[in-house]
Amino acid sequence: MRALLIDPSAPRGLRLGEAAEPTPAANQAVVEVKAISLNYGEVAGLQGGQAGEVNGWDAAGVVVEAAANGTGPAVGSRVVTFDWGRGWAQLRAVDTGQLAVVPDGVDLGEASALPVAAGTALQALRRLGSILGRRVLITGASGGVGRFAVQLAAKSGAHVIASVGSVGRGDGLRELGADEVVVGVDGVEAPLHGVLDNVGGPNLARAFGLLAEGGVIQSIGATSAEPTVFEPYATVGAHRRLESFRLDGKIADDLAYLAGLLDTGALDPQVGWRGGWESYEDAIEALLSRKVAGKAVLDVA
Numbered sequence: 176m177r178a179l180l181i182d183p184s185a186p187r188g189l190r191l192g193e194a195a196e197p198t199p200a201a202n203q204a205v206v207e208v209k210a211i212s213l214n215y216g217e218v219a220g221l222q223g224g225q226a227g228e229v230n231g232w233d234a235a236g237v238v239v240e241a242a243a244n245g246t247g248p249a250v251g252s253r254v255v256t257f258d259w260g261r262g263w264a265q266l267r268a269v270d271t272g273q274l275a276v277v278p279d280g281v282d283l284g285e286a287s288a289l290p291v292a293a294g295t296a297l298q299a300l301r302r303l304g305s306i307l308g309r310r311v312l313i314t315g316a317s318g319g320v321g322r323f324a325v326q327l328a329a330k331s332g333a334h335v336i337a338s339v340g341s342v343g344r345g346d347g348l349r350e351l352g353a354d355e356v357v358v359g360v361d362g363v364e365a366p367l368h369g370v371l372d373n374v375g376g377p378n379l380a381r382a383f384g385l386l387a388e389g390g391v392i393q394s395i396g397a398t399s400a401e402p403t404v405f406e407p408y409a410t411v412g413a414h415r416r417l418e419s420f421r422l423d424g425k426i427a428d429d430l431a432y433l434a435g436l437l438d439t440g441a442l443d444p445q446v447g448w449r450g451g452w453e454s455y456e457d458a459i460e461a462l463l464s465r466k467v468a469g470k471a472v473l474d475v476a
């Protein structure tokens with residue numbers, strides 16, 4: 176089968192080539208992949224892996240072999256899938272606890288945008304507790320996680336403050352439900368009930384200083400690649416927390432919920448770049464140079 180393979184000698188560390196077809200475990204369905212979405216963590220060199228391996232977290236397609244243990248959907252079902260690898264290929268064997276059926280009205284490319292980005296936004300927001308009527312800051316709001324987080328936080332009744340890197344990157348965020356769009360954390364007023372932080376760096380320390388008593392930051396990512404320095408005593412005093420976050424991969428129920436939101440139009444997939452998978456270099460370039468508003472999706476031929 177065709178796959179995007181790790182190749183350290185290639186310009187983006189990837190090449191389209193041939194890989195062995197997967198052999199499914201009893202709890203895995205085999206899916207013919209129709210679309211994949213790219214995530215910052217996969218294309219910024221954070222994931223690692225050996226030459227010749229297939230990476231890729233998000234993929235949507237059609238079940239061509241149901242799981243032998245009887246779990247999961249039947250052959251012919253349209254599904255969105257997640258795993259920490261092996262998604263960028265024409266066939267993926269995936270645990271039935273890590274996929275969900277995609278409603279007929281939802282495009283598979285748009286569904287492929289969901290797992291890591293929307294799953295992270297959903298799970299991280301839950302960690303803030305009730306946000307009804309509360310002020311929530313989302314950094315990196317222009318990106319994949321950020322655009323889903325803005326929508327889900329607004330839907331949950333929060334006062335949403337969307338933080339971006341430059342004015343133009345804030346386009347469209349008010350329409351998605353942001354009450355305020357700010358550059359960095361300039362002008363953000365205390366108190367914040369919660370923060371979803373995708374960017375790290377100096378603004379993470381500033382955001383910590385804006386937390387209400389009992390407030391919490393979910394540290395999701397660090398795209399700024401800058402250190403965070405806390406001034407002496409900045410972390411002392413009223414009870415505030417900085418929590419590390421990692422997506423829980425047993426995500427079937429969350430994926431079903433999110434795909435349902437796409438179906439009713441309650442969630443917009445925010446696909447800001449789409450093309451054939453042979454154009455993967457262009458997609459990666461656009462994502463890493465902060466030109467994609469939301470998600471980059473590749474159609475798999």
Ligand SMILES: NC(=O)c1ccc[n+]([C@@H]2O[C@H](COP(=O)([O-])OP(=O)(O)OC[C@H]3O[C@@H](n4cnc5c(N)ncnc54)[C@H](OP(=O)(O)O)[C@@H]3O)[C@@H](O)[C@H]2O)c1
Nearest residue numbers: 215216315317318319320340344396397398399421422465
């Ligand atoms: N912990 C987990 O389980 C988990 C899950 C998913 C994602 N993540 C992490 O979360 C982060 C966001 O992921 P994503 O998929 O949403 O990425 P993305 O779509 O590429 O968005 C990243 C955002 O970060 C901002 N950014 C990039 N470089 C920056 C810089 N030098 N300074 C300030 N802001 C910068 C950009 O906003 P502007 O262009 O507006 O500046 C961009 O919109 C990544 O670090 C990723 O690894 C972690």
